[in-house]
Amino acid sequence: xxxxxxxxxxxxxxxxxxQIEVKGWVRAFRANRFIALNDGSGANNLQVxxxxxxxxxxxxxxxxxxxxxxxKGQLIExxxxxxxxxxVAESIEILGANELDKYPLQPKRQTMEYLREQAHFRMRxxxxxxxxxxxxxxxxAVHSFFNENGFYYMHTPIITxxxxxxxxxxxxxxxxxxxxxxxxxxxxxxYSQDFFAKATNLTVSGQxxxxxxxxxxxxxxxxxxxxxxxxxxxxxxxxEFWMIEPEVAFADLKDNMDLAxxxxxxxxxxxxxxxxxxxxxxxxKIQDDEKNMKAELRRPMGLIETLRFVVEDDFARIxxxxxxxxxxxxxxxxxxxxxxxxxxGVDLQAEHERWLVEKKFKKPxxxxxxxxxxxxxxxxxxxxxxxxxxxxxxxxxIGEVVGGSQREERLDVLxxxxxxxxxxxxxxxxxxxxxRFGGNKHSGFGLGFERIVLFITGMTNIRDxxxxxxxxxxxxx
RNA sequence: GCCUCAGUAGCUCAGCUGGUUAGAGCGGCGGACUGUUAAUCCGUAGGUCGUAGGUUCGAGCCCUACCUGAGGCGCCA
Numbered sequence: 001x002x003x004x005x006x007x008x009x010x011x012x013x014x015x016x017x018x019q020i021e022v023k024g025w026v027r028a029f030r031a032n033r034f035i036a037l038n039d040g041s042g043a044n045n046l047q048v049x050x051x052x053x054x055x056x057x058x059x060x061x062x063x064x065x066x067x068x069x070x071x072k073g074q075l076i077e078x079x080x081x082x083x084x085x086x087x088v089a090e091s092i093e094i095l096g097a098n099e100l101d102k103y104p105l106q107p108k109r110q111t112m113e114y115l116r117e118q119a120h121f122r123m124r125x126x127x128x129x130x131x132x133x134x135x136x137x138x139x140x141a142v143h144s145f146f147n148e149n150g151f152y153y154m155h156t157p158i159i160t161x162x163x164x165x166x167x168x169x170x171x172x173x174x175x176x177x178x179x180x181x182x183x184x185x186x187x188x189x190x191y192s193q194d195f196f197a198k199a200t201n202l203t204v205s206g207q208x209x210x211x212x213x214x215x216x217x218x219x220x221x222x223x224x225x226x227x228x229x230x231x232x233x234x235x236x237x238x239x240e241f242w243m244i245e246p247e248v249a250f251a252d253l254k255d256n257m258d259l260a261x262x263x264x265x266x267x268x269x270x271x272x273x274x275x276x277x278x279x280x281x282x283x284x285k286i287q288d289d290e291k292n293m294k295a296e297l298r299r300p301m302g303l304i305e306t307l308r309f310v311v312e313d314d315f316a317r318i319x320x321x322x323x324x325x326x327x328x329x330x331x332x333x334x335x336x337x338x339x340x341x342x343x344x345g346v347d348l349q350a351e352h353e354r355w356l357v358e359k360k361f362k363k364p365x366x367x368x369x370x371x372x373x374x375x376x377x378x379x380x381x382x383x384x385x386x387x388x389x390x391x392x393x394x395x396x397x398i399g400e401v402v403g404g405s406q407r408e409e410r411l412d413v414l415x416x417x418x419x420x421x422x423x424x425x426x427x428x429x430x431x432x433x434x435x436r437f438g439g440n441k442h443s444g445f446g447l448g449f450e451r452i453v454l455f456i457t458g459m460t461n462i463r464d465x466x467x468x469x470x471x472x473x474x475x476x477x
Numbered sequence: 478g479c480c481u482c483a484g485u486a487g488c489u490c491a492g493c494u495g496g497u498u499a500g501a502g503c504g505g506c507g508g509a510c511u512g513u514u515a516a517u518c519c520g521u522a523g524g525u526c527g528u529a530g531g532u533u534c535g536a537g538c539c540c541u542a543c544c545u546g547a548g549g550c551g552c553c554a
Binding site for chain 2: 028029030031032033034036045047049050051052053065078079080081082083100101102103104105106107108109110111113114116117168169205226228230231232233234235236237238241243244339340349350351399400401402403446447448449450451452461473
């Protein structure tokens with residue numbers, strides 16, 4: 001028996017005249033004659049033509065929406081419009097029939113919220129199969145970009161005993177009996193009896209460990225799961241997400257920005273180059289979604305147009321202080337339209353970031369040199385003693401996609417900052433060692449993978465770009 | 478964690494100022510159909526109006542609490 005062929009391959013090679021076998025799920029069965037078959041290998045369906053007189057009624061009856069079938073036959077030039085080739089069915093095997101009266105999906109538009117509840121089936125829809133193919137492509141492109149640029153992929157720990165970074169609330173990892181944990185004599189929980197003989201958590205960032213790598217391997221990156229136990233209820237936050245964190249020795253803040261910008265553009269170019277079919281499906285979906293929306297709520301550009309625009313143009317680069325000045329002389333500020341005040345020393349609010357990105361520059365904006373008091377202890381202090389060498393990249397629609405900095409390499413300055421910000425020195429002694437012994441200038445950033453997938457797919461809720469989203473109160477599947 | 482909005486058939490929604498028997502489209506089911514592209518046509522079944530209380534002669538509609546979802550904010554990536 002011939003091995004079956006991926007539909008994507010059949011459609012690319014178009015070897016008409018050949019006998020082939022394909023396997024997949026029925027997307028539609030029209031006029032008792034035409035099956036739109038999809039096996040997930042690509043965005044496009046293969047049209048299978050059935051002469052029903054040649055088949056049992058029972059088989060014809062089982063060819064229904066999302067039933068799984070195998071088809072053997074000859075590939076021919078399509079006799080109809082809409083596709084180049086089609087498969088003339090000579091034999092059809094029902095691999096898995098479908099009970100339509102109980103099946104939660106329907107061949108019609110269904111809301112993202114409803115499909116989210118059907119996470120075990122939603123990948124069978126056009127939208128989600130495209131999203132997850134793009135997610136795969138982008139993950140692959142992450143590795144390919146760094147590999148091409150001389151970076152080493154580093155696996156930082158998922159369970160960590162280090163809780164000093166302060167990036168967010170953490171999930172505790174323990175094998176102690178939560179109902180009656182071991183206690184010390186003064187009735188505190190006795191972590192010396194826990195699995196790792198200390199309190200441990202799921203990682204909130206691999207950055208500090210990546211710095212260890214950079215101080216030996218030069219250019220490293222991590223790409224792995226990250227966990228935040230924040231009670232964040234937004235369309236841009238997950239409790240479990242994937243983060244990419246490059247760390248580069250001998251690099252200053254400008255090198256860091258150049259890297260981040262080149263990286264993001266590489267990812268976008270990668271899918272523009274290789275996954276246009278999926279982008280077209282999502283582009284069309286967005287246009288369809290926006291058809292009934294008021295003009296001012298629609299996106300100014302289509303998805304593919306937006307992606308091209310981002311890669312063709314330089315990102316805007318401004319300092320935090322310049323951003324404050326721009327905001328204070330902006331129309332919405334003068335008219336009192338902002339809900340929050342704009343004041344040097346206070347972090348930019350979402351509405352301020354949105355004005356900068358969507359109104360002022362109309363493209364991604366890199367904001368640098370934030371006040372030291374609103375940023376982390378490890379960011380390098382600038383000459384002015386007030387700001388640090390930090391940078392955030394803000395994207396239209398989703399806000400902060402990248403957060404990074406040049407790291408403080410001066411031992412005395414770093415220690416002073418840790419004291420100032422109440423960071424335990426003892427726990428991070430190894431981190432200080434990196435400065436004590438052969439330290440160097442270095443920089444890095446963190447990029448939320450789902451946020452960039454969100455931007456590139458044009459989806460609007462981060463829960464729809466990860467197969468099984470974890471959010472407060474929800475860990476289904 | 479805070480604010481706002483929503484929950485009516487399997488799905489997407491309509492349901493007037495509180496008033497008789499709860500409406501549509503799609504989907505399902507039964508049938509027709511051999512060039513369709515979200516196929517089309519005919520027929521048909523399907524509802525504890527999120528849950529629990531309350532107000533009222535009378536509640537899908539008003540009030541209270543809770544649950545679930547969405548949007549926004551904060552925290553961040």
